[in-house]
Amino acid sequence: MPELPEVETIRRDLIKLVVGKKVLDIKTDSPKQVKPSLAIVKKAIVGASIKKIERRAKLLQIFFSNNRVLIIHLKLTGRLLVREAGAVEDKWQHVVLFLSGNKELRFTDLRKFGWVKLLKDQNELEEILSGFGPEPLNDLDFNKFKEILASTARAIKVLLMDQKKISGIGNIYACDALLLAKIHPEKKAKELKEVEAKRLFTAVEKVLKAGIKYRGASDQYYLDALGHKGSYQDHFLAYGRAGEKCFKCDGIIDKMKLGGRGTYFCPKCQKK
Numbered sequence: 001m002p003e004l005p006e007v008e009t010i011r012r013d014l015i016k017l018v019v020g021k022k023v024l025d026i027k028t029d030s031p032k033q034v035k036p037s038l039a040i041v042k043k044a045i046v047g048a049s050i051k052k053i054e055r056r057a058k059l060l061q062i063f064f065s066n067n068r069v070l071i072i073h074l075k076l077t078g079r080l081l082v083r084e085a086g087a088v089e090d091k092w093q094h095v096v097l098f099l100s101g102n103k104e105l106r107f108t109d110l111r112k113f114g115w116v117k118l119l120k121d122q123n124e125l126e127e128i129l130s131g132f133g134p135e136p137l138n139d140l141d142f143n144k145f146k147e148i149l150a151s152t153a154r155a156i157k158v159l160l161m162d163q164k165k166i167s168g169i170g171n172i173y174a175c176d177a178l179l180l181a182k183i184h185p186e187k188k189a190k191e192l193k194e195v196e197a198k199r200l201f202t203a204v205e206k207v208l209k210a211g212i213k214y215r216g217a218s219d220q221y222y223l224d225a226l227g228h229k230g231s232y233q234d235h236f237l238a239y240g241r242a243g244e245k246c247f248k249c250d251g252i253i254d255k256m257k258l259g260g261r262g263t264y265f266c267p268k269c270q271k272k
Contacts, residue, residue, distance in 0.1 A: 002058060002074050004135070004168030005211025006222050006230065010080050011055045013225030014062075014105075017082045021099040022049045023064070030094035033109065035117040044068045044118050050099075057132045057167035061125065069119045071128065072107070077221045078114030081106045090227075110221065132167040136204050140166060145201050149189045156192065157185035158259040160204070169204065172217055172232075172239045175264045177203040179238040179248065184270045185256075185263045210235060238264040 002010075023045045028034050034041055048064040055061065060080070062070040072080065081090055085102040095107035095116055107116060119125050133148070134140035148165050149156075159165055160174040169177075178185050180203035183196055192200065216222050216230030219240055223229060233240070237247055242255040242264060251268025 001076050001170055002078070002216070002222050003170035003173055003211070004058065004137075004208055005173070005214075005232065006216035007055055007058050007060060007074065008212055009216045009230065010225050011053055011060060014053045014060075014080065014082070017225060018099060018103060018105055019050050019052060021101055021103055023047065023097055023099060025098040026096065027098075028095045030109075030112055033094055033107070033112060033115045035115055041070070041116070041118045045070065045097075056129050057135060057163055058170070059128075059132075067122075069122075069125055071117050071119060071125070073114055075109070075111070075113035075115075077110040079106075079108045079221070079223050079227075080225055081108060081223065081227050082225050083227075132163055133165040135167045136169065136208055142198065142201050146194070146197055149192050149197055151190070153188045153190050155186045155258060156183060156189045156200070157263055159189045161259065161261070168208070171261050171263075172219075172236070173204070173207045173211060175239040176207045176237040179246070179264075179266055179270060180207060182248070182269050184272045185258055185265050187272060207237070238266065240264065 025046060026042050028038055031038055045064055045068055048066040051063045051065050053062050060072040083104045083106055085104055090106055090108050092108040092110045093106050094109055097105040099105060134144055152159055157174055157178060160169050181199040183200055211232045214230055214232040214235060215224055217232035218229035219233040238253055241253040244253050246253055246266040246269060249269045251266045253264055254267050255262055255264050
């Protein structure tokens, strides 16, 4: 699933490529992915221009000149691609916004878990966003981070991925941040000492910034808005490196299941 760096990369691309464009039409061959319905969305946004694009955690928000808002969640395999009008259809293409300037904004999704949703009003947007925890690189400071850690005995890796507690971090960046901070993924969050909490807070920011710098991780389905791969997968610290040598010591990266997710760590430098 695209995480904060991937969705932020897409957001920045879309700002350059589609802000100011007018919506001429919208079509889909997968009606369940357009909420509440294609007809309602079409009536609301056709004729309006894209005013701005924002992001919270892994959720994109498209604001229109008529004050309507679309939110988009890519889920596991979703992509948002900007193409020239009439270009060859993309693989797994299911929703298309036809835009002025001979552009198309295409939502492609192999698994069809992602969705595009028209909100009723600003109150609905605020209600949805209130369900997310503070976000690294934005409104999560160290004092709040310590409070979140102290509030639970759950494994630190599981906590980092809980979007209600801390938003935007997924499996890739949680694994890499924990290795960088030398903290075992199963360690109870409330048992982290202040020096460990500080290392982890710094590590989370560092790996997320690296993810943005390298335009996301394309180890599976992710592509940016122009259809290009990111390169953070070439800089993984722990994620996906089972059996390989740890970059921080002479240990070997191991893999286990934690919270239902494959979790990569170095048993030598991430001791329980």
